[in-house]
Amino acid sequence: MEWMKILGVVAGVLMLFAMWPAYKWWSQNSPKAEKGxxxxxxxxIAAVAAFVGLLIMLVR
Amino acid sequence: MNRFDQAITQSEARGVExxxxxxxxxxxxxxxxxxxxxxxxxxxxxxxPPIAYLVALIAAMxxxxxxxxxxxxxxxxxxVIFLITGLMGFGLGSxxxxxxxLPKGPEIIATAFGGTGVxxxxxxxxxxxxxxxxxxxxxxLFAGMMVxxxxxxxxxxxxxxxxxxxxxxxxxxxxxxxxxxxxxxxxHGGETNYIMATYGLYLSIFNIFISLLNILGVMxxxx
Numbered sequence: 001m002e003w004m005k006i007l008g009v010v011a012g013v014l015m016l017f018a019m020w021p022a023y024k025w026w027s028q029n030s031p032k033a034e035k036g037x038x039x040x041x042x043x044x045i046a047a048v049a050a051f052v053g054l055l056i057m058l059v060r
Numbered sequence: 061m062n063r064f065d066q067a068i069t070q071s072e073a074r075g076v077e078x079x080x081x082x083x084x085x086x087x088x089x090x091x092x093x094x095x096x097x098x099x100x101x102x103x104x105x106x107x108x109p110p111i112a113y114l115v116a117l118i119a120a121m122x123x124x125x126x127x128x129x130x131x132x133x134x135x136x137x138x139x140v141i142f143l144i145t146g147l148m149g150f151g152l153g154s155x156x157x158x159x160x161x162l163p164k165g166p167e168i169i170a171t172a173f174g175g176t177g178v179x180x181x182x183x184x185x186x187x188x189x190x191x192x193x194x195x196x197x198x199x200x201l202f203a204g205m206m207v208x209x210x211x212x213x214x215x216x217x218x219x220x221x222x223x224x225x226x227x228x229x230x231x232x233x234x235x236x237x238x239x240x241x242x243x244x245x246x247x248h249g250g251e252t253n254y255i256m257a258t259y260g261l262y263l264s265i266f267n268i269f270i271s272l273l274n275i276l277g278v279m280x281x282x283x
């Protein structure tokens with residue numbers, strides 16, 4: 001199990017290393033949201049959350 | 061040709077190019093997902109241990125970080141993406157073997173598989189039909205993923221089931237955002253390389269599937 005923890009840490013650190021340049025670029029260069037953009041995105045994500053809730057009810 | 065005609069022609073050309081990238085992305089995505097399924101089947105047949113998941117994932121990430129960006133503009137990029145997705149599928153096989161051993165295992169896997177498909181197709185269809193540019197979410201999504209990965213790293217040592225569930229839920233929501241983000245970038249010409257576009261969408265689908273497996277596995281009572 002110790003090996004699993006070590007490999008898990010390696011995987012996590014690699015993910016952070018991979019995402020860091022993209023995070024830096026997008027945090028500085030993201031275009032501004034237009035009117036209604038955030039509502040449109042949050043509506044879709046809320047639908048996903050509700051759908052996952054439905055899936056949980058299916059397997060219980 | 062006056063300037064108005066020229067502007068329309070340029071806009072049409074961009075639209076045609078974006079549609080070409082979209083078509084190639086979805087074709088390559090279908091092929092890589094099918095290939096992953098084959099390697100997952102091979103891994104299950106070989107009864108690979110759980111550690112194979114992490115080893116395969118690390119190898120795939122190294123290829124994705126250091127090799128794919130350098131080869132994405134050449135034909136060898138196709139070979140690299142198949143290697144990456146093959147490795148990830150192979151690692152997934154050992155996870156699926158673990159779930160199949162549970163009493164409700166096949167039901168959990170089938171539900172996670174179907175759920176992932178519905179989420180991906182629904183979000184892609186939504187991004188394609190609303191035609192909104194979701195690239196404004198980039199900073200927020202990458203920041204969110206950094207937070208989730210740090211939480212994952214902490215939970216390796218804390219081993220809190222509630223935190224693991226929260227991380228899985230966070231990954232599903234963030235990856236859903238990434239599907240909107242990546243699809244709208246292709247439509248609006250922000251991503252012109254279909255190999256890198258495929259890689260992004262594949263990672264979103266893979267992560268949603270793994271996280272759904274985890275949540276459904278815990279919530280069904282088979283932990």
